[in-house]
Amino acid sequence: MVSRSAFGFIGFVFLSLVWVSHGGITSEFVRKVEKTIDMPLDSDVFRVPHGYNAPQQVHITQGDHEGAGVIVSWVTPSEPGSSVVLYGTAENKRVFHAKGKVTTYRFFNYTSGFIHHCTIRHLKFDTLYFYEVGIGMSPRQFWFRTPPKPGPDVPYTFGLIGDLGQSYDSNTTLSHYEANPKGQAVLFVGDLSYADNYPNHDNARWDTWARFVERSVAYQSWIWTAGNHEIDFAPEIGETKPFKPFTHRYRTPYRASDSTSPLWYSIKRASAYIIVLSSYSAYGKYTPQFKWLEEEFPKVNRSETPWLIVLMHSPWYNSYNYHYMEGETMRVMYEPWFVQNKVDVVFAGHVHAYERSERVSNIAYNIVNGKCSPVSDESAPVYITIGDGGNLEGLATNMSEPQPKYSAYREASFGHAIFDIKNRTHAYYGWHRNQDGAAVVADSMWFYNRYWHSVPESS
Ligand SMILES: *[C@@H]1O[C@H](CO)[C@@H](O)[C@H](O)[C@H]1NC(C)=O
Ligand SMILES: *[C@@H]1O[C@H](CO)[C@@H](O)[C@H](O)[C@H]1NC(C)=O
Ligand SMILES: *[C@@H]1O[C@H](CO)[C@@H](O)[C@H](O)[C@H]1NC(C)=O
Ligand SMILES: *[C@@H]1O[C@H](CO)[C@@H](O)[C@H](O)[C@H]1NC(C)=O
Ligand SMILES: *[C@@H]1O[C@H](CO)[C@@H](O)[C@H](O)[C@H]1NC(C)=O
Ligand SMILES: [Fe+2]
Numbered sequence: 001m002v003s004r005s006a007f008g009f010i011g012f013v014f015l016s017l018v019w020v021s022h023g024g025i026t027s028e029f030v031r032k033v034e035k036t037i038d039m040p041l042d043s044d045v046f047r048v049p050h051g052y053n054a055p056q057q058v059h060i061t062q063g064d065h066e067g068a069g070v071i072v073s074w075v076t077p078s079e080p081g082s083s084v085v086l087y088g089t090a091e092n093k094r095v096f097h098a099k100g101k102v103t104t105y106r107f108f109n110y111t112s113g114f115i116h117h118c119t120i121r122h123l124k125f126d127t128l129y130f131y132e133v134g135i136g137m138s139p140r141q142f143w144f145r146t147p148p149k150p151g152p153d154v155p156y157t158f159g160l161i162g163d164l165g166q167s168y169d170s171n172t173t174l175s176h177y178e179a180n181p182k183g184q185a186v187l188f189v190g191d192l193s194y195a196d197n198y199p200n201h202d203n204a205r206w207d208t209w210a211r212f213v214e215r216s217v218a219y220q221s222w223i224w225t226a227g228n229h230e231i232d233f234a235p236e237i238g239e240t241k242p243f244k245p246f247t248h249r250y251r252t253p254y255r256a257s258d259s260t261s262p263l264w265y266s267i268k269r270a271s272a273y274i275i276v277l278s279s280y281s282a283y284g285k286y287t288p289q290f291k292w293l294e295e296e297f298p299k300v301n302r303s304e305t306p307w308l309i310v311l312m313h314s315p316w317y318n319s320y321n322y323h324y325m326e327g328e329t330m331r332v333m334y335e336p337w338f339v340q341n342k343v344d345v346v347f348a349g350h351v352h353a354y355e356r357s358e359r360v361s362n363i364a365y366n367i368v369n370g371k372c373s374p375v376s377d378e379s380a381p382v383y384i385t386i387g388d389g390g391n392l393e394g395l396a397t398n399m400s401e402p403q404p405k406y407s408a409y410r411e412a413s414f415g416h417a418i419f420d421i422k423n424r425t426h427a428y429y430g431w432h433r434n435q436d437g438a439a440v441v442a443d444s445m446w447f448y449n450r451y452w453h454s455v456p457e458s459s
Contacts, residue, residue: 024358024403027411029442031435036167036394038194038205045171045212051138053078055116057210057249058133058218060144062185062267065256067147069121070221072100073251074133075113075207085118087131091141094132096120105248108237110203117251125149142218147185147270152306152424156270159183160384160417162313162349163191163227165391166209169414172434173390177416178216179438185220185269187419189349190227190279190313194391195245201232206245224250225276226263227313227349242280252276257296264289266296271421273305279314279350283330293334297341302451306424308343310381315348317357317374317383319407321398323350336363339379342450345419345429349387353396354431355410356443357383359457374406378454382408382447390414390434409443425453 039045049056055074063069072085080102086094100118104111116133123129126148132141148154159177164170177183193209195201216222230246232239247262254265263278275296283289300308314323316331327348338346339361361377388395397412413433420428425448430441448457 024405024407025409026399026403027409027413027442029411029413029433031413036169036390036392038165038167038392039171039212041208046208047211048077049138049140053081053134054138055134055140056214057207058140058142058214059210059222059250060217061221061224061250061252062269063119063253064121065253065267066150067267067269068123068125069119069253070123070144070146071117071119071251071253072131072133073115073117073249075115075210076134077113080114081137082135083116083118084135085120085131085133086135087120087129089124089127089129091130094130103248105244107203107232107239107245108200108234110200112203112248113207115248144219144221145184150268150270150305152271152303154270155423156272156421157182157184158272158419159186160189160347160386160419161186161389162189162347163352163387163391164188164213164389165191165194165393166205166212167390167392169390169434171212173414173416174213174216176432176434176438180418180432182418182420183220186216186222187274187309187311187347188222188224189311189347189386190225191229191349191387191391192227192246192250194229194393196229196232197392200237201234201239203245206249210249223267223274223276223311224252225311225313226278226280228280231280259292260288264292268305271305271424272307272309273300275308275310277310277312277330279312279327279330283333285333290333293337297337300341306449306452307421307427308341308450309419310338310343310346312346312348314350315383315385316346317360317406318351318385319355319400319404319410320351320353320396321400322352322396326350331362335361338381339363339377342379342454343381344447344450346381346383348383348385349389351385351387351396352391352393353385353410353412354388354415354433354443355385356408356431356445357406358408360406374404378456379450382445384417386417386431388414389416411442413442415442425449
């Protein structure tokens with residue numbers, strides 16, 4: 001086994017010679033230790049909208065490869081009603097319409113509401129649209145802004161949220177993200193509702209989660225990654241189809257990137273090319289995900305989209321004593337590609353804490369040469385664990401000691417991050433812990449693009 005955290009003495013001496021940066025930081029921040037508990041069912045954030053069969057759980061995500069499409073989804077509780085979305089560029093002139101489809105599913109003894117998905121295509125880039133759902137019964141209105149047309153110097157700001165759940169801390173994280181008004185779309189790294197922590201995976205908690213986050217995701221696209229809490233595999237109650245609730249409720253534009261599964265896909269958004277992977281689908285050689293990713297990298301045109309971002313749930317570089325080595329087999333399969341293709345940054349979740357790595361790779365090992373420790377590598381991505389959304393399972397606080405050299409900063413606090421692309425060479429990254437004011441950055445870094453400006457960031 002390749003052990004990334006087993007720094008043998010020889011490896012340590014070797015790394016001390018090649019490592020350019022100063023040692024990593026384990027934050028000294030002291031937080032109030034409180035139990036993380038879910039908001040009760042009668043909480044304000046779970047309120048059902050007024051009106052007979054009013055659409056609820058409204059959410060949007062990108063609906064095509066370029067950013068000119070949007071998938072609008074919502075649930076009607078009592079009867080299907082209309083699957084039409086009315087939309088337009090002025091609030092009182094929603095002159096266009098698109099018709100979606102409605103689906104339902106059962107999970108053990110739970111029956112879902114009527115889940116609508118409607119893809120709107122060929123929108124104008126960088127344009128404010130108003131839209132309406134629930135036509136003919138209890139209509140509700142929302143709006144969104146499409147991203148700018150993909151291009152190398154288009155500024156764009158992503159929010160990063162992971163492992164959110166529906167606790168009081170989850171609400172603080174989301175409120176904090178909203179108070180930090182720069183985020184234009186959320187890159188969500190998996191583990192949405194944590195409904196599966198309830199008896200029989202009580203799918204009513206999928207509904208409450210979607211009502212809770214509607215206040216953000218009805219107005220800006222959240223880009224979905226599947227986590228382990230999306231699997232909902234429960235043979236003990238006869239539920240043997242993995243990802244059933246997630247795939248019924250959340251759509252992704254996977255066909256637009258020639259993927260054969262909604263669990264892995266890519267999109268372009270402004271100056272970024274985003275590849276979403278599934279830690280819980282087969283990824284070994286010859287598997288659909290492997291073959292797709294192999295063909296995906298050559299399609300990335302850094303002259304059009306300089307920033308290459310990968311999302312996955314289970315982190316490859318993680319120095320907490322939680323989920324130890326869970327990302328290791330995928331790392332062994334795919335890390336050489338990430339280095340060859342100069343991925344700028346990888347965002348993952350799963351570990352309920354925050355961590356940022358140095359630019360490192362660990363791809364030299366060939367079973368017999370002993371080169372099994374991460375080394376500094378300017379072609380490698382920065383790995384960021386942002387699984388600190390605040391779900392009911394609480395914080396991961398136990399870290400491996402000493403802090404591995406590849407770990408630049410780590411802290412067991414809830415929060416979110418912002419990846420703020422300025423142009424083809426520069427992006428400002430900041431992590432915000434929930435205890436601080438919205439404008440306060442607890443960890444930050446200027447990213448230099450690996451394709452256009454591949455110089456060490458610490459210099
Ligand atoms: C489902 O089954 C559980 C356990 O038997 C029960 O507590 C719950 O009320 C049932 N829910 C529905 C919707 O029937
Ligand atoms: C959640 O946060 C919002 C906005 O900060 C607040 O209005 C609401 O009361 C909070 N709800 C709960 C249950 O904490
Ligand atoms: C890459 O993108 C640039 C800028 O949009 C374009 O001029 C060029 O033709 C593209 N290259 C390929 C191989 O498609
Ligand atoms: C932290 O994790 C290590 C390794 O798994 C374990 O030996 C230790 O008991 C844990 N410490 C605490 C306080 O849980
Ligand atoms: C790119 O953005 C950075 C940070 O804002 C700025 O310093 C730099 O001059 C910009 N580059 C160009 C070519 O405008
Ligand atoms: Fe997870």
